[in-house]
Amino acid sequence: MASVPERAASTPVPESRLRRHPALRVLPKLASIPQAIFGIIVIGAIVLAAVFAPWIVPTDPEEMDFDNLLSGFSSQHLLGSDQMGRDTLARLIVGARIALMVSLGAVGLGALIGVPLGLIAVYFRGFVDDLIMRVMDAVVVFPSLLIAVGLAAALGGSLKTVIIAIGIANVPWMARIVRSQGLSIRELDYVAAAEAGGLSSQRIIFRHILPNTLAPVIVQATLSMGYAVLTEAALSFIGVGIQPPTPTWGNMLQQAFPMLDQQPLLSIVPGFAIFLLVLAFNFIGDALRDVLDPRLRGVIH
Amino acid sequence: MPQYVLRRLLQALPVLLIATFLVFALMLAIPGDPVRALIGPGEALDEEQIQILREENHLDEPVLVQYALWLGKALKGDLGRSTQNQRPVAAELRTRALTTFQFGLAAWILAVLIGVPAGIVSAVYRGKPVDYIATVVSIGGVAIPNFWLGIMAILLFGVTLGWLPTQGYVNIFEDPVQGLRHMILPAFALGITSCALIMRQSRSAMLEVLAQDYMRTARAKGLRERTVVWVHALRNALLPVITVLGLQTGRIFAGAIVIETLFGIPGTGQFMVQAIFARDFKVVQGAVLLMALAVLTANLLTDIVYAWLDPRIKYDG
């Protein structure tokens, strides 16, 4: 999603303010925002379900109950069963793991590559900066979904390739944030003074710029996680995502669609799960932005 | 201003080259013999034919040479022929792009028609129930998978109520009624995210404007509330809408990939997905070129319009 990420970091955070907001003080502040509480509860529940999946899953998600095909709510299958008689609840819970792994993995990968690229651009400036940013522009031209479709088609659909695909689509946003943040910090009076006073570029990067990019990167990352979940679902839906028999919310929707008039429940449940998780990520991301960087408040709200 | 436009155009050129080359290399990197992909899965050619096909498509040359050959022809407007249906890619893309454009435009109009008034209303009636409803919709609209919304719309309006067609495309210029009927559901699914964003942005822009001094002055002068809102605030509230319009171009293409597949619309997105599956290189390349051009143009136009609307922006970006 183009618009949300790039807005998150339009203003640099002066170093001093971040210091007054150590990580420990973020949580209580978050707890005062109702949306954030909602988000934390939803994600907490999904994380717990994912972690304890082996113990709480009602049946093996691959177990096929050929006597109960396409069933609705029932005592054997709380959330119904699919075309092959597999339990929707069990598949939903196992799918939660995948959703979390994809969002964490993809955003982590994006940051791991994007942040250093941004820093390199700030450090060298000039030609290197131009080159890096033009390549980033070239990647940004494509909607991240399209990049992911291309890569997933090239590499074959698996957890690894989906993470790589969505991760790569995340790189330019991270690099852009770090770069724009870094460049404006370099312009700040006291940083410029320190530079003029002989402080090495490396020290400037690591002492002043990197710590100050942290807040926007975290905000961006949280929002991107929601988008990663959406992208994974879309990839699976058009058939290039993580492949069966591994259940993901996206491929559950894909397999449910042809059965839409036979059993609509199959299409409703996983979509709603995706919606909840993305909503939770967005709430937390918005709240984090408000807490970490009040000046951005209102840009989106 | 002309200088600014020129510089932006020059910046776009390398972006275009890099983007098309990246895709070119990516398509060739897909495992398997590319010449087999040219044949497709349904039929058999013998070795002699396969060798001719390999030579005709320069598949033995290095990637860079192949790219240069493609680029040379592309500059002349020749994008080659699709291996899926043996038609010229350029002509095929033109038809499909028009289809996608129609849906994109419909989605955007829908988003603006709902998003802007809803945003303004919720700003004016801040804290009232209307505001809460609008806020919920705008938050939900960003988080909802648009293809799932499409599925739910198909379920409700197509399967259950039978009010609207759920598949295919009818040219709106040939049959306006059927064209519109076919357009409603996909445009809605495609536009919901933009609608939510426009709603959010026009609301906050409006709030900001309403708090400005000149607004208070205008009100103090006794102008009616409605006049104040519409005349003074609207222009300022337009800015975020323009921004979203620019971003929408990219989103149309992205959304079109899934939405066109879902609704069976023969546009660029569906064509590109088919082409990626079939490894129809020339179509993928052509579509990427088209998309990059469209996105870059839209970005440029957005910036120009933005600069024109908002004199605070200088042309030195």
Next chain:
Amino acid sequence: MTRPGKRCLRPSLSVLEVALFSWLLVLAACGPESTDSHRAGGSDSAAFEAIGTGEPRRGGHLRVGYALEPTSLDAVLGRSGGDAYYWHQIYDQLVDADPDLFPRPSTSLAQSWEISTEPDAITFYLREGVTFHDGTKFNADAVKFNVERILEPKTMATPRAAMTVIESVDVLDEFTVRFNLSRPWGAGLNMLADRGGVMNSPAAVRALGKDYGWNPSGTGPFKIDKVITGTLVHLVRNENYWGTDESGNPLPYVDEVTIRVIRDQTVLSSALRTGEIDIAYLPYKDVSAFQRDDRFQIETMPGGAIALLMAFNLAAPPLDDINLRLAVAHAVDPEILNKAIFFDQVIVADAGMWPIGAWVYDNSLPRPYYDPDKAREYLVAGGRPDGFEFTAVTYNSPIFVPAAEVVRAMLKKVGITMKIDVLSNAAATERFFFGGDYPMYLTGWSRYPEPDWLASLAYKSDGYYNAGNLERPEIDRLVEKGASLYDIEARKEVYNEINRTVLSEAWFTPLLYAVNYAAAPRKVRNLDRLMGWDGKMDLREIWLDP
């Protein structure tokens, strides 16, 4: 069994077109069984016959729904079996065939022919007074042009491989033409009933070059009017068509035909219900609902394709061991697959890759059936009593992916772990058959009109669709023998011999044979003449009640 004047076209030379959009059955056959099935079709057909005795009415606009768009309207260049839904309407073949796959001169462009063996040649005596849609004359020169066009490798004609046995073509007079052959060609007449025998206007091909593919000019009952890419193909009546029905009325009956591309099966059914289209092949999930609906008539055709099969690569471990292949083949229960994936609407396979409806079909041959105990015995024999692991490939389709998951669950019960790689159709086909990357491919397969086609491509050691390419000289000799014999009974002997090896060594294990269900509202008449030999639509004898 064959009704006079009944048109039944031959299957196209497509391989995995089931593979393309297989949830819609794209092929079927109309062999003897299918003709019986028309009669056995129950109350639907009977009621239809009762009201359908009037004189055919001319005129009207017939709207058809189909899942695939054409890859080309030039039959010779098309690369998907689904193309036949389009080119059947536009072209005639040099030799047409009846439902039993015997040549039928009355509907062919050649009125008669002579086969000679010293030297090997076939001489064709052509129908006179036939013109192409562009107004030019059909004659011996046109035949020569069309055959030479296919044989020229640069044309990239898909039937070329099957036709290289033709060494040269001699025009003897304006309506007599001789094919000089390099060896006896028993498979020849059947091959000419397909893409390879389609006649294009030489003038149009020369004038249009690469654009001919979308502006075709054949001799068939309908002419191309308009193509909206990805959406529809619109055809109009060829007023000069030479064909007639049994009473001598000129064909076709309807004025115009629109074939709409509808990819989604739910939408296809609902378009039929709402009257947006007049004819479609039903998705399996909707068959029983339509059977209960009085407004519709349904024609069935069993054995139209192979709905599901396991193809093995004989050279890829661990399934290069025949015992392990047989263990897999015996561990899969087609009944369950039929129930879970096909809504119990298809048929459990009881023979080889030539399903019900072909003269070569024979269900007396030994082949693996579901038997988990036997599967375990084969595991022991293969030295893997505790099971083993392998990766099968299939492709992204609403049929094959779930089917693969069910197969996986069944194999798990005997201790075999099957991983599934899902690729796109093109990639899966390519990497299984040419890359040799997988020991097994779960897929569907078109019906073969002419057994040599499958035999040469999939059984011969150098065949295009022989995944392992193992040297089996005795099979190669049989394949060559089968292609050269002119006597059907003798050919059947040869193909049974080949099938014994293919089935008992599990080269291919068909699990389910497809059934075509063509449905239409009652105003559509002559629906029993719809499905050609290949199960694809032929619209020339369909007419509409007002």
